[in-house]
Amino acid sequence: MKIFHYDTVKAQDAEGGAAKTTIRWLITKEIGAENFAMRLFEMEPSGHSPLHTHQWEHEVFILEGKGQLFDGAKSTPFSAGDVIFIPGNEQHQFKNTGQKLLRFLCLVPYTWE
Amino acid sequence: MKIFHYDTVKAQDAEGGAAKTTIRWLITKEIGAENFAMRLFEMEPSGHSPLHTHQWEHEVFILEGKGQLFDGAKSTPFSAGDVIFIPGNEQHQFKNTGQKLLRFLCLVPYTWE
Numbered sequence: 001m002k003i004f005h006y007d008t009v010k011a012q013d014a015e016g017g018a019a020k021t022t023i024r025w026l027i028t029k030e031i032g033a034e035n036f037a038m039r040l041f042e043m044e045p046s047g048h049s050p051l052h053t054h055q056w057e058h059e060v061f062i063l064e065g066k067g068q069l070f071d072g073a074k075s076t077p078f079s080a081g082d083v084i085f086i087p088g089n090e091q092h093q094f095k096n097t098g099q100k101l102l103r104f105l106c107l108v109p110y111t112w113e
Numbered sequence: 114m115k116i117f118h119y120d121t122v123k124a125q126d127a128e129g130g131a132a133k134t135t136i137r138w139l140i141t142k143e144i145g146a147e148n149f150a151m152r153l154f155e156m157e158p159s160g161h162s163p164l165h166t167h168q169w170e171h172e173v174f175i176l177e178g179k180g181q182l183f184d185g186a187k188s189t190p191f192s193a194g195d196v197i198f199i200p201g202n203e204q205h206q207f208k209n210t211g212q213k214l215l216r217f218l219c220l221v222p223y224t225w226e
Contacts, residue, residue, distance in 0.1 A: 001184060001199045003191050006174075026196045027172045033198060035222035036149045038172050059140045059151050061119075061218055063176070071114060078116050083139045085146060086114045105174055107220060109148035 002031055006040050020047030020096075029110065036109045043067070043096040043103075051093035056111050058092070060084035065102035068095045115144055119153050133160030133209075142223065149222045156180070156207065156215040164206035169224050171205070173197035178215035181208045 011022035027038035066079035072091040086092050096102040124135035140151035179192035185204040199205050209215040
């Protein structure tokens with residue numbers, strides 16, 4: 001088993017059209033997780049992920065802050081303690097609409113590769 | 114997509130030898146998650162999960178509180194912000210060794226069934 005604080009994992013700039021957002025790959029195949037990966041995102045105020053669609057699902061837990069999830073047509077607010085499930089093939093974009101840092105976990109199956 | 118606060122999901126007593134511990138099944142096959150499930154555990158002071166082993170892995174994020182992870186031989190402390198990966202077939206037991214509630218996410222692949 002492995003135990004480590006999330007901040008010991010390097011924060012990398014999120015790519016693919018994200019703004020003011022970093023990603024930490026916390027649990028991955030490299031440490032033996034064959035089925036799904038745990039990532040932690042940190043998004044500054046006015047930051048966002050790209051509006052995009054892909055085959056794999058997201059399982060999300062909002063740790064801190066608040067924002068909105070945009071599906072291409074409408075936005076739905078969320079805040080700390082919220083759980084979000086985005087099935088595969090649904091358009092989505094996370095936005096930090098608050099004044100403070102937004103921090104959330106987002107897990108993906110290894111079918112994303 | 115679905116957005117809901119974790120406390121809207123009913124907390125059930127954790128079974129199989131756990132003490133002073135509840136589980137909420139936040140994201141499951143029932144809402145379309147085919148690959149892995151997100152659960153939230155709340156463990157009162159002196160509460161614990163069973164010391165057990167199974168084929169599937171755990172991906173854990175400690176939201177609040179502190180405790181120890183026992184592998185059958187030694188205990189390792191953890192606290193809020195820690196990430197824990199327990200590969201399949203490794204003995205493990207979570208214990209709340211603090212004075213406050215321990216709250217953590219624990220995700221499992223659907224190969225656990």
